[in-house]
Amino acid sequence: MTRALVLGGTGFIGLHLVERLVADGRRVVVVDDFSRGRNDQRVAALRDSPLVEIVSADLTAPEAWSALPRDVDEVYLLAAVVGVRNVEADPARVLRVNTLVVSHLLDWLTPGRRVFFSSTSEVYAGGVDAGIVPVPTAEDVAVMIADVTSPRLAYAISKLAGEAMLLHGAPARGCATVVGRFHNVYGPRMGADHVIPEMALRALRGEDPFRVWGADQYRAFCHVDDAVEAVLRLMATPAAEGQIVHIGNDSEQTNIADLAKIVLRLAGVTPTVQPLPAPSRSVHRRCPDLTRLRRLTGFEPTVPLEEGVRRTFEWYRTAST
Numbered sequence: 001m002t003r004a005l006v007l008g009g010t011g012f013i014g015l016h017l018v019e020r021l022v023a024d025g026r027r028v029v030v031v032d033d034f035s036r037g038r039n040d041q042r043v044a045a046l047r048d049s050p051l052v053e054i055v056s057a058d059l060t061a062p063e064a065w066s067a068l069p070r071d072v073d074e075v076y077l078l079a080a081v082v083g084v085r086n087v088e089a090d091p092a093r094v095l096r097v098n099t100l101v102v103s104h105l106l107d108w109l110t111p112g113r114r115v116f117f118s119s120t121s122e123v124y125a126g127g128v129d130a131g132i133v134p135v136p137t138a139e140d141v142a143v144m145i146a147d148v149t150s151p152r153l154a155y156a157i158s159k160l161a162g163e164a165m166l167l168h169g170a171p172a173r174g175c176a177t178v179v180g181r182f183h184n185v186y187g188p189r190m191g192a193d194h195v196i197p198e199m200a201l202r203a204l205r206g207e208d209p210f211r212v213w214g215a216d217q218y219r220a221f222c223h224v225d226d227a228v229e230a231v232l233r234l235m236a237t238p239a240a241e242g243q244i245v246h247i248g249n250d251s252e253q254t255n256i257a258d259l260a261k262i263v264l265r266l267a268g269v270t271p272t273v274q275p276l277p278a279p280s281r282s283v284h285r286r287c288p289d290l291t292r293l294r295r296l297t298g299f300e301p302t303v304p305l306e307e308g309v310r311r312t313f314e315w316y317r318t319a320s321t
Helices: 012-023 041-047 084-089 091-108 121-129 151-172 195-204 224-235 256-267 291-297 305-319
Strands: 003-007 027-032 052-056 074-077 114-120 176-182 210-213 244-247 273-276
Touching: 003 012, 012 027, 012 041, 012 224, 041 052, 074 091, 074 224, 084 091, 084 151, 091 151, 114 121, 114 151, 114 224, 121 151, 121 176, 151 176, 176 224, 195 210, 195 256, 195 305, 210 256, 224 244, 224 291, 244 291, 256 273, 256 305
Parallel strands: 003 027, 003 074, 027 052, 074 114, 114 176, 176 244, 210 273
Antiparallel strands: none
């Protein structure tokens, strides 16, 4: 039986991934600093599983790695500082934490392991805004950082650095790596800063007028269950080694104003909708081209937006009561 090491395993995608691995009968070592999830009931349930070992560690500290078990076959690196508010509040911390964790992982790796690195569609924002990157977007387009002084772009910079470090460094250590660039993944327990839960919570509070930033923008949202399925397929596919692969849903490009209508309908409220300008450095349109993911794994998204938003909304409705 293979054993997986999930770094950042109590975060949003991390916890969903761990739960799926356990449901599949896999042994899992969960490592996190518990900046979130310490008192989470779902994390508590994992502690009771005979398949799960949980380690509390600050992965920016070199000494933390010496305590990690080495008898693992797969490593999933999802630990990172994420979220627009966190990034804009302290971009230097984002760069430091996200690159240090990758650096320490490379020092820790020994031959034979397969590594998944969690990256982001944010790396395309500058090119899309400049009109040189098409949408839907394939993995082989040029990436650019439009303004290195922009705090918001620190996250994309840190992820590009992590991609390069692992794709160049892991093979030298006898390890295979696949990079997954996530595109607008959403679902239960993702915090309050992302557009779907943020809208849901304001709708539940009865906000009126209901503010919609960037109402004219478009996104292709991917439910977290689909994202986890794509990750596991990539890790089971030898041909994905050394590849950068998009993870998302290209079947539905959704206008943000239309997304607000879905949320308000689920909440059963009819406030006045107030369109507002999009946040600074927020790309107008984002949608992945999943040709490479399909060719490698046969993946197809299975959760339609309406159903995924309903599941997410109901989770936040329950969590807020």
